[in-house]
Amino acid sequence: MDILSIIFIVAGLFFLIVAAIGVIRLPDMYSRSHAVSLTDSLGAFLMLVGIALHEGLSINMLKILVVLVLLYILNPVIAHATVRAALRSGLKPLEKENS
Amino acid sequence: MIFSFEIPLLLLLLVTAAGAILVKDLMSAVLLLGSYSFFLSLVWAWLGAVDVAFVEAVVGAGLGTVLFLLTLFGTAPKDTRLRRPPPSLATLIVFPLLGVLLLYAADDLPEFGNPKSPASVHISPTYIEQSYQDTRTPNVVTAVLMDYRSLDTMGETVVIFTAGIACALLLRRNS
Amino acid sequence: MATRSRPVSSEFLFFKAMALFVFWVLLSASFEWIHLGLGLFFSFIVAWLNSGHSPFVPKFRLWLRILLYLPWLFYKIIQSSLHLSKLILHPALPIVPHMISVESKLRHHAAVVLLGNSITLTPGTITVEVDGSNLIVHAMDKNDEAAIKQMESKIAHIFKDEEPDL
Amino acid sequence: MKVFLFCVLVLLAILIGAYLYRVLQGPTIFDRLLGHNGISTKAIILLIVMGIYFERVDMFIDISIGYALLNLVGSLAMAKYLEQKEHS
Known part of the structure; x- marks a missing residue:
């Protein structure tokens, strides 16, 4: 069980690192928000599942799954609110032509 | 090994605090203060003071940020840029x-x-030995905060509660 | 309170209180009678205080379909995460950021919420603006529009039996 | 396992540093807000990993649920403020 949870946690860390690289590297605010949503949806999922596997079947595991569900419901709302505020306040997205 | 993780957390705290002072925009300062509270409560959690961490998260990151924002809402400054001589x-x-x-x-x-420090030999052993028999609370810090000093904590909680109610009222008027 | 114009259905109140009560039990993790009783009492109080919002009560069949939809969504999330990771780690950064305006045919508030949430959860696309059933989506890649169409048809299939309320 | 979890903790702190760079440096206020959201997600995960590291998950998990809910309130208020500011 430990091996499995380590595999899950390492996979989650990989996505978290990719998202951090993306947050630093991507050119404009709208694209950076994609990187943040990448972390929230897959990186956090893999890490929390790995931790829950390590914890074993108990009420703590249930609570970890509750955190996961909360992240999945709330984070899109936050991302959407941020991006909508950016659009409504007139921040122009970077449009790159196909080349 | 246990103590070396504090170094990155404290570094993050220092960077955030310096950023909150040096940043050019009032909004960004509020945001950085929110992050500062997050890191501070991570430090509390690392030290084992779970309740202090929770209160720090609630008051600093949640209520503090929202109250600062409501102040900004209410005063409606045309220009939130900070000028500092x-x-x-x-x-x-x-x-x-x-x-x-x-x-x-x-x-x-x-x-x-x-x-061997005075704080560790004077009263801490009593708390550590007796708190579970006295209060049935699994965490010593929680036992001290919520049981031995519960009146004090209740006063703090009333303050937090009042701030929360004020927040809710102000937000309702705005929407 | 301006929000309490719609009639409060007792069924909806009950569901909300039960959801809050389950949350309470999870948080307190104790099964003593006094804790359970207090939890039940406060869940009903909170549900009653907040009863002015959405009267939407999903039927059991709908829940089942949404549950069946989630694995597919998760498969999409993994697929597009890998794709986006490849884009980010690529040295030349071959992204094509652009706006898509999606005019969906969904006629339910809940369906639009589910669609917007799914779009935002999928890395590479993010819902920027919602107006009625039209969404503006910011996407990172050219192939994302087809995926959104597919997602929309799935959600339309979930909600096909419901009364339209939009 | 203990060593591995410690490495995970340090790595998460470094990742938080990357987001903090975005908060400090971000050209617009929305970049800062985005970085703040990323930091809070990392903080939630960090707290749970911390709980596993100390083998006291029952204490730490409650704070992380609280974080997840509070983060919503703070960020929504922030986004709403920024939206209204530009309209008036």
Whole structure:
């Protein structure tokens, strides 16, 4: 069980690192928000599942799954609110032509 | 091994605090203060004081941010840019001196986690030995905060509750 | 309170209180009678205080379909995460950021919420603006529009039996 | 396992540093807000990993649920403020 949870946690860390690289590297605010949503949806999922596997079947595991569900419901709302505020306040997205 | 994780957390805290002072925009300062509270409560959690961490998260990151924002809502400044004059000569002299003095004084404090320091031999053993029999609370810090000093904590909770109600009322008027 | 114009259905109140009560039990993790009783009492109080919002009560069949939809969504999330990771780690950064305006045929508030949430959860696309059933989506890649169409048809299939309320 | 979890903790702190760079440096206020959201997600995960590291998950998990809910309130208020500011 430990091996499995380590595999899950390492996979989650990989996505978290990719998202951090993306947050630093991507050119404009709208694209950076994609990187943040990448972390929230897959990186956090893999890490929390790995931790829950390590914890074993108990009420703590249930609570970890509750955190996961909360992240999945709330984070899109936050991302959407941020991006909508950016659009409504007139921040122009970077449009790159196909080349 | 246990204590070395504090170093990155404290570094993050320092960077955030310096950023909150140096940043050019009032909104960004509010955001950075929110992040600061997050990191501070991570430090509390690392030290094992779970309740303090929770209160820090609620008050600092949640209520503090929202109250700052409501102030900004209410005053509606046209320009939230911060203008700060360069520090005067007296500031430049006094504050480094004060810092050196404090560091010098901190050298005489007992080492962190030293079992022979006065705080560890005077009353802590009583708490550690008896708190579970007295209160049935699994965490010692929680037992001290919520049971032995519960009246004090209740006062703090009333303050937080009042702030929360004020927040809710102000937000309702705005929407 | 301006929000309490719609009639409060007792069924909806009950569901909300039960959801809050389950949350309470999870948080307190104790099964003593006094804790359970207090939890039940406060869940009903909170549900009653907040009863002015959405009267939407999903039927059991709908829940089942949404549950069946989630694995597919998760498969999409993994697929597009890998794709986006490849884009980010690529040295030349071959992204094509652009706006898509999606005019969906969904006629339910809940369906639009589910669609917007799914779009935002999928890395590479993010819902920027919602107006009625039209969404503006910011996407990172050219192939994302087809995926959104597919997602929309799935959600339309979930909600096909419901009364339209938009 | 203990060593591995410690490495995970340090790595998460470094990742938080990357987001903090975005908060400090971000050209617009929305970049800062985005970085703040990323930091809070990392903080939630960090707290749970911390709980596993100390083998006291029952204490730490409650704070992380609280974080997840509070983060929503703070960020929504922030986004709403920024939206209204530009309209008036």
